[in-house]
Amino acid sequence: MDLDAYVAAHAFEWQRLEALTKKRRLTGAEADELVERYQQVATHLSVVRTSAPDPSLVAHLSSLLSRARNRAAGGRTGTWRGVQLFFTDRFPAALYRLRWWWITTLVVNVVVTGVMIWWLLDHPLVEQSLLSPAEVDQLVNHDFEDYYSEYAASHFAAQVWVNNAWVAALCLALGILGFPIVYLLFTNMANVAILGSIMIRHDHGAHFWGLLLPHGLLELTAVFVAAGVGLKLFWSWVEPGELTRSQSIAREGRTAGTVALGLVAVLFVSGVIEAFVTPSGLPTWARVGIGILAEAVFFAYVFVLGRQAFHRGQTGDVDASLLEDRVATQA
Structure with a gap:
């Protein structure tokens, strides 16, 4: 896989996810987009790890996913509703x-x-x-x-x-x-x-x-x-x-x-x-x-x-979104 081409193709999604993690307040649409972008970038990370494991890029995407996961989890569970x-x-x-x-x-x-x-x-x-x-x-x-x-x-x-x-x-x-x-x-x-x-x-x-x-x-x-x-x-x-x-x-x-x-x-x-x-x-x-x-x-x-x-599907385990990423490793 051409790593430079892959980065160029998906840089916008990564930048957009980072921007969402930095927003103080998310609208309903933005919260949904955050989850969707998170899933996309998790897949991208899996592809990079499998096909072209560049250490700096893996570290960057892992850090980005961690911030996104914390942002999504905080928006859901850091309230009385949680x-x-x-x-x-x-x-x-x-x-x-x-x-x-x-x-x-x-x-x-x-x-x-x-x-x-x-x-x-x-x-x-x-x-x-x-x-x-x-x-x-x-x-x-x-x-x-x-x-x-x-x-x-x-x-x-x-x-x-x-x-x-x-x-x-x-x-x-x-x-x-x-x-x-x-x-x-x-x-x-x-x-x-x-x-x-x-x-x-x-x-x-x-x-x-x-x-x-x-x-x-x-x-x-x-x-x-x-x-x-x-x-x-x-x-x-x-x-x-x-x-x-x-x-x-x-x-x-x-x-x-x-x-x-x-x-x-x-x-x-x-x-x-x-x-x-x-x-x-x-x-x-x-x-x-x-x-x-x-x-x-x-x-x-x-x-x-x-x-x-x-x-309704509850088991007592923590929400799957709070666990370590488990995405497919295929490109």
């Missing part, structure tokens, strides 16, 4: 696409916790090996309930939010390794089972569930979502399917990032419930009812909004 689309499309679609992973995680953990509580109730010597009678009395009559009113509600909400977000982040960050997630879940469920069995054995079962369920339903669901998505990330390199192993890990890693951002909002809601509803003077049925309502809203969010977004 935030809205995240919560109405991308996040719920990710939850829906990966639903069987986190629902299975949820069911398994609930069953295991129930079995552990039943076993601990049938083996009282385990309780005696963990706590003295005085410590049990302090836990049952004071510590468990006082935990929810020890600090000012606003401070406690922030503390709970950060703690739960950290647990969810660990599940997602360690997902690629697989086993650490199982360990985190087992530790978490063992703590719930031990507390539950002690409270139930000492006739405070209603008190235990009345304080746990208002916030725990949504909170634990968020943790199970993070764990399920983390396990999917682990499975993405064990069984990549039709993609290469690196492509599979990259896709699920980006989706895990989507879920991590969305769970920040979910855990914020559960933290507010834990700080303001759980220790409130509302009757138990009202507090538990609020927890059930929050859980129902979450599942409706996934299976109504998420299902609709998924069938």
Whole structure:
């Protein structure tokens, strides 16, 4: 290929794309033209790389495409509309696409916790090996309930939010390794089972569930979502399917990032419930009812909004225009 002739033939398109990237405001037509020029220049870059890989020209076109991509992405996502689309499309679609992973995680953990509580109730010597009678009395009559009113509600909400977000982040960050997630879940469920069995054995079962369920339903669901998505990330390199192993890990890693951002909002809601509803003077049925309502809203969010977004083509992955150029390499 005659590189000089190719440059002369397409210089105008490159100059026009550069001019569009420098404009402070783009009209609708100009935004469409920016996308069209971007695709054209991406193809030109591919041709140059394949047929006449001049380093300076490749660097120039790569830089131009990078600025154009940032300009296009900024025009679409740097607004409240972008935030809205995240919560109405991308996040719920990710939850829906990966639903069987986190629902299975949820069911398994609930069953295991129930079995552990039943076993601990049938083996009282385990309780005696963990706590003295005085410590049990302090836990049952004071510590468990006082935990929810020890600090000012606003401070406690922030503390709970950060703690739960950290647990969810660990599940997602360690997902690629697989086993650490199982360990985190087992530790978490063992703590719930031990507390539950002690409270139930000492006739405070209603008190235990009345304080746990208002916030725990949504909170634990968020943790199970993070764990399920983390396990999917682990499975993405064990069984990549039709993609290469690196492509599979990259896709699920980006989706895990989507879920991590969305769970920040979910855990914020559960933290507010834990700080303001759980220790409130509302009757138990009202507090538990609020927890059930929050859980129902979450599942409706996934299976109504998420299902609709998924069938519109959303997967939870980032928009294709934000990814590295994937154009044909033919002239």
